[in-house]
Amino acid sequence: MDELDSVFNSALRSRIFEHREVLLPDYVPLELPHRSAEVKRLGEVVAPALRGERPSNAFIYGLTGTGKTAVTKYVLRRLSEAAVQSESQVSAIYVNARERETPYKVLADMAEQLGLRVPFTGLSIGELFSRIVKRLSRLTGIYIVVLDEIDYLVRRGDDVLYDLTRVNEQLGQSKVSIIGITNSVKLIDSLDPRVKSSLGEVQLVFSPYNAEQLKDILSSRAAKAFKEGVLDDGVIPLCAALAAREHGDARRALDMLRVAGEIAEREGAEKVTEDHVRRARAEIERDKVTDVIRTLPLHSKLILAAILDATGWGVTQVTTGEIYDTYRKLVRDLNLEEVTLRRVSGVLGELDMLGIIAGRIISRGRYGKTRVVELAVNPNTVADALSEDPLVGPVLPPKARVRQLRPDAL
Template identity: 50%
Template sequence: ISNDLKFTEFLDPRVKSSLGEEEIIFPPYDAEQISDILRQRASIAYKEEVLDEMVIPLCSAFAAQEHGDARRALDLLRVAGELAERENESHVGEVHVRMAQEKIEIDRIVEVVRTLPTQSKLALYSVMLLRNNGHRNVTTGEVYNVYRQLCVSVDMDILTQRRVTDLISELDMLGILNAVVVSKGRYGRTKEIVLSVPIESTRRVLLEDYRLGMLAGFKPVITAQMHL
């Protein structure tokens, strides 16, 4: 059994000839199917009339939009209930589902940030420091300027500006940053970078790293804008 549809391409021809394979495609769950699963689980996990009418349809709709993942819907239902309980609410409502959606997404991003290599964390923290200093759309040159200061402070090797630009592109692919190439006329092209993550929770996670912990009160020297 395999989820890889191309795995047979790597088999020995003699194995393939005797394999007798059969492909079975399982389509993603739609919203109605996910609702059925949630109702079954909710009848076990929740007392009657605790869930507002729109809770299960909303959980199902969110999950159906994301590849029809029933586990995602179950997580939403569980976290929504936990949030309602923390607020001492007697009912789980639509607002709790939306809060759960946001919390799960933040938790996912936080976990991604926590597992980043140190150099990537330094590049990300450089963007955050610039953002805290009033820079909304920062450039790679500005990031590199602050990044070098951070490396000196924590005694880390300073990568080249091209390599730091690659790290920024990787953070962009992870959805942590949004980096767009823009033209600066005679200065050439650069990337304008906007954070895509909540600043405070991301900052806390970055400073959990013992190598970055000493940077909690760091104030960068902001020089003239630099361009690639």
């Protein structure tokens, strides 16, 4: 038996997990603690579909990890079950706009869920849209379209959204209603007023969970996910407390719990301890940062390297202008074309959105208005991720001096 066999074998008989998948982000549980009011409310919204009436469009707002997606999927699953029972024609189409990224891909995903085969590129949005409409007009029944993380669709112009809200005008036997999900309040205002009024027929707001509620959620999942007695007493409270700090993000809490279990398993530990949770938290953070940086375009990486350099490995704050100067030196070393200051400003905004850096716009009066920026993550992680790039790696700034980094633990 070689090494790989033993890896496989230990995976076959986990000492820690019973049903690990229960902790995965896309798992929809059979019950949703502390969301019964929301479940009921959304249920009332979609229920008319069972009578063949088009449900109102709805807009769901709440921060990440507040159960928006889980509640929606849960309610729609129950709705389809009820529809089968009562022999009414109700179908749900779920599209995550962040995963699908562009209007084209969102529509392509919808088309496929309607049983349409479409090329992954080449068609115009309009063509794709009319194929969907054509398809729908041949079908009968109620179609509930869920657009999750709809902000990613709106940011690229909301024409598609507008067209979708009025698709019923072109249909006969079938009807479409839309449930939009977002975690950005600002989004609602930035919408075309017509879309806003149409989509906002019903609005649901999901509030964050507190630590107590998170504990309940974790406990009910952990009971299925883990073997009996493998969790130390402090594990769930710690996950709950850590996630409660980050605006009550249940997904975060579940991730921590799962990864803590994975670490314990990798190490062959008998139990999952609070220490495993702390390390899980650090590992999640590190992986997230590494993934993001790895997929950055070249110049974004170079700009990030410039920030690393200009801040002395995260010790100080720097302005856009300082970053630009440092960036230009780097680029000259590499004999590359440099991007404009406008672009650097844009990239800084993107890095901020991604949570890699934290910046704010300040005015220094006579000395101008600019953005001051600092690293928002561990500089070592950034440096490691950047050094993977064959072009960027060699021009990374040397670590200025050994300094005590903030421990990842509490």
